[in-house]
Amino acid sequence: MRFAAKLALLMTALAAGCAAPGKPAAAPPDTTPGGQRQPASATVIAPDNLPSAPIKTIEPPPPEQEKAPEIPAVNPPAAAQPPAKTTDKPAAKPVAAPVSPPKSKAPETKTSTKPQPAQEPAAPPPLALTVLEQRLKDTSAIGVFTKLALKNQIDDLLTQFRARHEGSSKTPLSQLRKAYDNLLAKVHDLLKSGDPPLAAAIMNSREAIWLVLTDPARFAKL
Amino acid sequence: MKITVNRFILLSAAALSFSIYVQAADNSALARDLTATLSLLGLPCGQVVNVVTQGNRDHLVTCSDKNRYRVYVNAQGRVTAEKR
DSSP states (O other), X not given: OHHHHHHHHHHHHHHHHHHSSSOTXXXXXXXXXXXXXXXXXXXXXXXXXXXXXXXXGGOOOOHHHHHHHHTTTTSOOOOSSHHHHHHHHHHHHHHHHHHHHHXXXXXXXXXXXXXXXXXXXXXXXXXXXXXXXXHHHHOSSSOHHHHHHHHHHHHHHHHHHHHHHHTSOOOOXXXXXXXXXXXXXHHHHHHTTTOHHHHHHHHHTHHHHHHXXXXXXXXXXX | OHHHHHHHHHHHHHHHXXXXXXXXXXXXXXXXXXXXXXXXXXXXXSSEEEEEEEETTEEEEEETTSOEEEEEEOTTSOEEEEEO
């Protein structure tokens, strides 16, 4: 007798286990169409499967469950009875599915009406040179040797700009610009995998930094 | 007594494994750092596959393309790479 009971329990557990996670194909059919089929055995199984076509193979019984799907559309899962709770969860999920598409539609309309404001906040503002320097020092995306080598090259470039502003060198601005772009490209390459925000911020600051470098008055304050 | 000895051996093995793991991670980070440094200096290397530390901020590196460099910080504070 005990064995029979254990066997029955085991079979039930196995059935429940098969039903729960892995049934993308079988469960979907029941729930999808109106979101009304969700309940019963399918309820626990397939929130994901909702969208597929209907198959009445597993139709569970209780009229309560049917009520649940209808109600949930308006009300969130406020189950009164424990058995109903299990069915309510699935019912709530189907409700969520239909609701989600409208949400996606809403953002689209919003974006269409206000595209520019959304893009503006996404782009980080140009960094001040001091901030940029500090962030480069603090980042863990590059090692000590790399930071030191980078500092050497930045110092070399600044020396060239200083010589130009002082008149001791007549290096064409186009050549300096090329060196500057190359250096920024190297920095970006170094940071893009380890510290993408800093890499993006540097690239966004490219023109602002260039203006500082080419303006003798602002350069002198560095 | 036996249990105590066994525990001691287990703990020692764990500590040793951890230290090896940490050292390997350090070496990996240093290799990546030196790879980036050589790339920044415009020297051909590929990936640094072996690092022999000769002193403070002085390393002998072997690259995946068989090039070998001594990478160090000179007296002027510049990172320098000499081909070997």
